[in-house]
Each structure stands twice: as C-alpha cells, then as structure tokens.
Amino acid sequence: MTQWSGYLGLILQGALVTIELTLMGSVLALIMAFLAGMGRVSRFLVVRAVSTTYIEFFRGTSIFVQLFWAYFVLPFAGLSLTPLQAGVLALGLNVGAYAAEVVRGAILSIGREQYEACTALNLSRWQGMRHVILPQALLVMLPTFGNNAIELLKATSVVSLISLADLTFEAQVVRSQTGSTLMPFLSVLIIYFALALVISWGVRTLERRMARGLDGVRV
Amino acid sequence: MDWDWDFVRQIMPTLIQGVKITILATVLGSILAAIVGLAIALARRSENRAVSRSVGWFAEFIRGTPLLVQLYFIFYVLPDIGILLPPLVAGVIGLGLHYGTYTAEVYRAGIDNVPRGQWEAAKACNLNGRHTWTHIILPQAIPPMIPALANYFIAMFKETPLLSAITVLELMNQAKSVANSYYRYIEPMTLVGAFFLVISLCSVVLLRWLEHRYGRIER
Numbered sequence: 023m024t025q026w027s028g029y030l031g032l033i034l035q036g037a038l039v040t041i042e043l044t045l046m047g048s049v050l051a052l053i054m055a056f057l058a059g060m061g062r063v064s065r066f067l068v069v070r071a072v073s074t075t076y077i078e079f080f081r082g083t084s085i086f087v088q089l090f091w092a093y094f095v096l097p098f099a100g101l102s103l104t105p106l107q108a109g110v111l112a113l114g115l116n117v118g119a120y121a122a123e124v125v126r127g128a129i130l131s132i133g134r135e136q137y138e139a140c141t142a143l144n145l146s147r148w149q150g151m152r153h154v155i156l157p158q159a160l161l162v163m164l165p166t167f168g169n170n171a172i173e174l175l176k177a178t179s180v181v182s183l184i185s186l187a188d189l190t191f192e193a194q195v196v197r198s199q200t201g202s203t204l205m206p207f208l209s210v211l212i213i214y215f216a217l218a219l220v221i222s223w224g225v226r227t228l229e230r231r232m233a234r235g236l237d238g239v240r241v
Numbered sequence: 242m243d244w245d246w247d248f249v250r251q252i253m254p255t256l257i258q259g260v261k262i263t264i265l266a267t268v269l270g271s272i273l274a275a276i277v278g279l280a281i282a283l284a285r286r287s288e289n290r291a292v293s294r295s296v297g298w299f300a301e302f303i304r305g306t307p308l309l310v311q312l313y314f315i316f317y318v319l320p321d322i323g324i325l326l327p328p329l330v331a332g333v334i335g336l337g338l339h340y341g342t343y344t345a346e347v348y349r350a351g352i353d354n355v356p357r358g359q360w361e362a363a364k365a366c367n368l369n370g371r372h373t374w375t376h377i378i379l380p381q382a383i384p385p386m387i388p389a390l391a392n393y394f395i396a397m398f399k400e401t402p403l404l405s406a407i408t409v410l411e412l413m414n415q416a417k418s419v420a421n422s423y424y425r426y427i428e429p430m431t432l433v434g435a436f437f438l439v440i441s442l443c444s445v446v447l448l449r450w451l452e453h454r455y456g457r458i459e460r
Contacts, residue, residue: 082441083434084399086413091434094426172305179307183406190310203317211306218305
C-alpha cells in the first residue's frame with residue numbers, strides 16, 4: 023500500500039509539470055494569437071503576409087513534428103533548448119496559430135456600425151481597436167479560447183516523448199517499474215479529464231463575469 | 242548546419258515506406274471515425290436515457306483526454322485482459338475512437354439542421370424508423386457535413402506521428418530511426434515537416450472545393 027502512494031506521488035509530480043506547461047504555453051499562445059490575429063487584419067501587406075505564413079506553417083505541420091524539430095534540429099543551428107523550453111515554444115506557437123484565426127474571426131464579427139462609430143468619434147485606429155472593438159470581440163473569442171486551451175492541455179502529453187517528466191511520462195515510468203498498466207494509465211486519463219473540466223469551468227466563469235454590463239449590447 | 246542532398250537521396254526510400262503506413266493509418270482511421278461518430282450521434286439521440294447519458298459522458302471523456310495516453314491505454318492495457326492487437330490496429334482504433342467523438346458533433350449538427358417538416362413528412366408517408374433515417378434524414382444531413390468531416394480527417398492525418406510512440410513504423414518513426422542510426426536530424430525531421438506542410442496546403446485547396454461543392458452556407 024505504501025508503494026502505491028509513492029507511485030501516486032510520482033504521478034502528481036507529473037501533473038504539476040503538465041499544469042506548468044499548460045499555463046506557460048497558454049501565455050505564449052495568447053500573445054502569438056493577438057499578434058498574428060491582429061496582423062491578419064492589418065492595413066500593411068507585409069504584416070498580413072508574415073502573419074498568414076506563420077499561421078499556415080504552424081497549422082500545417084503537426085505539433086509533434088514541430089516539437090521534434092525544435093528539440094533535435096535547432097541545436098544544430100546553435101540554439102540548444104531544454105525540453106521544457108522546447109515544449110513551451112512548440113505548444114505556444116502551434117496553439118497560437120489556431121487561436122490567431124479565432125482572434126481574426128472575432129474582430130471581423132464586430133458589426134460595421136461599430137467601426138463607423140469609431141470614425142465618427144474621431145478615434146485613431148488603435149484607440150478604436152483598444153476601447154471599442156477588442157472589448158466586444160474578447161467575449162466572442164472566449165469560448166473558443168477555452169477549447170484551444172483544452173487542446174493545448176492534451177497536446178502537452180507529446181512532450182513526454184522528448185523526455186520531459188510530465189503526466190504521461192510518469193505513467194510510463196510507473197508502468198515500467200510496476201508492470202501494472204491499468205492503474206497508471208487510468209489515473210492519468212482521469213487527471214487530464216479533471217484538468218480539462220477545470221479549464222472549461224474557468225472559461226465559463228470568466229465569460230459570465232465579462233458579459234456583465236453588456237446585456238442588450240450583444241445578442 | 243549543412244544540408245546534404247546525397248543523404249536525402251539515401252534515406253528517401255525508407256521515408257516513403259513510412260509515408261505509405263501514415264496514409265494507410267489515416268484512411269482506416271477516417272473510415273472508423275466516420276462510423277464511430279455516426280454511432281455516437283445516434284446513441285446520444287436515443288430515447289433511452291441511460292444509453293444517451295452514458296454515451297455522452299464517454300464521448301466527453303475521450304474528447305477531454307490526450308490521444309497519446311489513449312493509444313498507450315489501448316496498446317498496453319488491453320493485452321493484460323487478453324486482447325492482443327498489432328500496433329497498427331491499436332493505432333487505427335485509437336485514432337478512430339478519438340476523432341469519432343469529434344465527428345459525432347458534426348453529425349449531430351447536421352442532423353439537427355434537417356428541418357422538422359422532413360420528419361413530419363416521413364411520418365405522414367408512414368415510413369418506419371429505419372426508412373426515415375436511410376431515405377429521408379441522412380441523405381439530406383450528410384452532404385453539408387462533408388467539409389467539416391474532411392477538416393477532422395486532415396487534423397487526424399496530422400496526428401498520425403503519435404502512432405510512432407506505440408511502435409507503428411509510420412513516417413515519423415522511420416525518420417527517427419534513420420536519424421538515430423546516422424545521427425543526422427536535420428534532413429529527416431525537416432523532410433517530415435515539409436511532407437506534412439505540403440499535404441496540408443494541398444488539403445486547404447481540396448477543402449475550399451468541398452465547401453464550394455457541398456457546403457450550403459446558411460449565413
């Protein structure tokens with residue numbers, strides 16, 4: 023019985039690494055999403071082209087290939103990353119590319135009259151974006167961002183393959199040490215699912231809070 | 242960091258072996274996902290509360306947990322209860338089940354989009370349950386779903402590198418094995434990335450065509 027608690031401790035340590043990766047990856051993804059998403063609706067052709075290339079590239083190749091590329095090929099270019107850095111980089115850039123399309127879609131979903139009102143009030147493009155468009159667009163983005171965060175959480179399992187000791191990695195360790203298969207994998211699946219539930223609950227709460235005071239403004 | 246074309250020529254046959262398995266896994270996985278998705282969508286509409294609830298929960302659980310851990314589960318846990326599967330079969334089951342829960346949502350939306358009048362007309366024509374489905378509902382519901390389904394099949398294609406973790410000799414695994422034996426990571430990893438990028442850029446064109454052909458945009 024003491025043995026099991028020891029192995030459970032190992033799995034919980036892995037859970038901490040997974041949570042850490044998810045949080046750091048989400049922050050990077052959020053930054054990239056706004057940069058690329060707003061870049062795609064930019065006035066300048068160069069900015070649009072760069073953002074589109076970034077999005078198509080990272081959506082076109084799978085997260086797994088990107089991670090291996092970051093971990094195994096970049097060192098040859100003189101850029102050595104720890105597994106954690108490579109993981110956060112690949113996850114953030116990959117999910118950021120998907121989320122960028124969400125940002126773009128949400129910005130475009132705001133009605134013409136809002137943009138016209140910005141012009142009428144003599145706001146600059148940036149001021150209009152900051153004070154009028156984004157506060158409304160954010161609410162449209164939020165549910166999909168929640169889904170993206172869950173996708174990111176699920177994608178973190180891939181970093182176990184570049185020897186980062188996350189939840190999936192620890193499950194493999196427990197399997198190879200005890201020979202038991204059902205216990206480690208089932209408990210890890212349940213932990214992932216619980217984390218996903220926490221994310222969707224958190225996003226719903228945030229959505230309710232942000233929607234406050236906007237009654238009647240949006241449908 | 243130097244690119245060696247001779248090395249590329251040398252490893253190409255091995256990689257093409259991998260491409261074949263990758264495509265085979267995608268095609269089989271897609272077929273399974275299409276069937277599983279339909280089964281889940283129909284089960285969730287079941288009159289029997291117990292069936293619809295438990296299938297709903299099961300699908301939610303699969304969607305909230307990583308494919309990699311599910312693959313491990315199928316590959317390591319099932320043999321303990323006497324079900325020995327070859328790696329490729331285990332991988333196809335994993336892909337089909339995981340993406341089946343996604344395609345189930347597509348089917349659900351497609352079926353809900355068939356107007357009520359069609360159901361009523363079927364009843365008025367005295368069709369039984371099976372005939373209503375096969376002759377009235379599904380033929381109308383399926384064509385608009387095709388672009389969304391194709392989207393998930395492309396996503397599945399990009400996840401096939403995960404099968405390398407359960408020893409399926411697909412493209413990623415072949416690339417890793419040549420990389421490890423020659424200790425050159427640049428060419429194999431980059432070629433894998435380029436391959437996925439080319440296929441997904443082509444699939445964007447295919448998707449546009451499918452949307453044009455089948456997708457009735459209701460907006």
